[in-house]
Amino acid sequence: MSELESVLAHIDSHVEDALERLFEVLRIKSISTDPAFADQCRACAEWHAKDLASIGFKASARDTPGHPIVVGHDRSGNGHSVLFYGHYDVQPVDPLELWDHDPFAPFLETRADGSRAIRARGASDDKGQVMTFIEACRAWKAVTGKLPIPVSILLEGEEESGGVNLPPFLKANAGELRADVGLICDTSMWDPKTPAITTMLRGLCGEEIVVTGPDRDLHSGFYGSAAVNPNHVLARILADLRDADGRVTIPGFYDGVPELPEVLREQWEKLHFDPKAFLGAVGLSVPAGERGRTALEMIWSRPTCEVNGMGGGYQGAGFKTVIPSRASAKVSFRLVFDQDPHAIRAAFRDFVRARVPADCKVEFFEHGAGRAIRFPIDAPAFERTRQALTVEWGREAAYIGGGGSIPVTHELKSALGMDVILAGFALDDDRIHSPNEKYDLVSFHRGMRSWARILHSLASS
Template identity: 60%
Template sequence: MPSLDSVLACLDLNIDRSVARLMELLRIPSISTDPAYAGHCRSAAEWLAKDLSAIGFEAAVRPTPGHPMVVAHDGPEGAPHVLFYGHYDVQPVVPLELWEDDPFDPKLKEMPDGTKRLTGRGTADDKGQLMTFIEAARAYKAETGGLPCRVTVLLEGEEESGSPSLNPFLDANKGELKADIALVCDTNMWDGETPAISTGLRGLVGEEVTIHAANQDLHSGYFGGAAANPIRVLSKILAALHDDNGRVTLPGFYDGVQELPEEVKKIWDGLGFDPAAFLGSVGLSVPAGEKDRAVLEQLWSRPTAEINGIFGGYTGEGFKTVIPAEAFAKVSFRLVAGQDPDKIRAAFRAFVEERLPADCTASFSPHGGSPAIQLPFDSPYLDTARAALSTEWEKPAVMIAMGGSIPVVGEFKSRLGMESLLIGFGLGDDRIHSPNEKYELKSFHKGQRSWARVLDAIGRMR
């Protein structure tokens, strides 16, 4: 009877064919943000739907107000059901002169150390990643005649341009897309030998605040000392956002924030992360966050407040002795599980208004707000996937978190009531969004084998 071993052997035997298929997809310049490439985005969606149909999926290109979605279904009814998400659109390629080769003429290059890599736009973000899953499904069906679990595939064409059509599409197709767990491939490994599952994503609140004082800019010789200076007022308020230990001082800011489980803390401590090298790579040396927290905790599991921009008055060439009528700042808060974006926004506005002196007022403009996502550490899907990945790679899979946000994961949670496993095989030096993007052949090959193992293991969770 065919087994997982035969599926893995099939993937090994057909690696050249899978590389050729990926290169065919990579040659389609599916740049979603530029209307001139709309036809190419459509072509990429059609290519993927045709490929999925060829291996037995019920696949279709589904229209949206923007670029189309690809939706496909296969696998036995009644089995565990997964929703696999990826995106076929890519970033623009400018500045073109910095590319070593045509970004849409992919190459397989052998490096001086004997390793091989795929080069070209979309290799790592996200065509190479999504094709690891499709190739795993192809081999599984070729060897066993079917899939070990129910699989729905959702491939988006607007991820790199803000996903304007995603939420309406999810709302309109909830019944079709909801599964037991979502699988998201748009992430990295910890290093070239250590697979990773990202269990947490920080949320985000953005605010722009304006401090208003006089009804016009003032001459600093005539009014200096007597007139309120909104830059000084704003600077004092922003400086009060943190105490001397790096903690955020907004009342209630840490309400709901949970301590990191000791098991996870031990895993992170064992990753070999070097704070000095991390900060040294950008010309810094001393961690500036909460003094009683390790740097990885600061990056992955603690909330933050950051001033992203501050401006007012004369900022041009030369000098102008003016007291401005207004001063502005852009402030963002990275949130962790348990924090309410609306409460954080309200707390910040109250914090500012309580510190306004006479003759000054404040106005605010919101710039997005989303909660953090945390996969339960006791999730059976997490344990199953971690064991499957650990069997494939040189080192055991680790649970990590991400300081940034992947919006689709939050939408799956809020709109479909579905948790996500973030499993990808990219590396930190893949140069995504930059010239000379690449994807290691090892990532592509072992990524296929990894997904075969994960699908097999989830299929056994009956």
């Protein structure tokens, strides 16, 4: 039996032990956004530091102005080094009445079809995912006494609450943390049987605009048509943001947006994505967005402009005939490839100002910005990871895009100069950030096996 086969056999025979360790950390109420749980966040960080030390990592919980960051190193392996990133903090559990059980009392649920799932807050996002990697390291150490390659582990405690202390921590400790490649397990499978590596994530730019006309709400019978209505002004501006073909009309918006590389287009076609089922699951049937683009293109490789909220005037029960003094909207842009969020913000503001009448004024409020990121699928580490996943799951691992944003990927790239492999085992129905979060036992078990294979494969690069 080879070393890898022995490690995989060890994982298979110690799943119950791994589950108990996961349950221990799931019981810790590490809600980072609520100051009332600060002690629990520290307890979770210290739990991880102690656990990593127990398998030979030089580990500690490092203080920050917020919650601690856990850092661990094991240099016992040879060859290319990796930095694994995860987070130990979780989302709040509200509304508690929608949970079928105590969010911090983890248990293994057997479903009607015989499959089993771990139920608890953080089971999938991100404690269960983190422990798949740590358990793979534990198995390698138990069987061989060392890891195949040098491994560093970085566990953040504020991912769910903004992560403001991570960037300065990375910059201050860049020399210690820098590795040949980063690993993140905070993403999903393509489907329950098909593993995936996310190679591109969209950036984000958020803007709030407030249009003010008259100095107070006006009686529409006395002032209707004679006085400018901020609701009308704002509605026209928002309507102008897209043309009849679904393209965003802000000048320069598509600067830095190339066509999708043919190799990715071909791979995405093999995924047999069903746009009708995708939209049907949320009660829709007609594709919107850019005409002539596939749904996968639009959610992975094309930029968006979306109105996330808008309001003005009376919105309570009944009816009130007023011309509002103010109208506001929150608009977000998901960005791709080399789009500059600051240039997008400036162009959007110019676009709005050009459409505001002289009798109105407009104010803008920033709500964050981040660049998109993409990684080279032809890099050897990516292909070796894909091969390892393919062998473990018996299906060709897919290179996919991500419609959302994971800011830490850009931070690792900019502060440490590393490409990042995003290989996670979550499923779309894991209910992350929602009541009754779960993580399939298959995801946990085969996630451990997958990381064991990946570490072995990277040792050969």
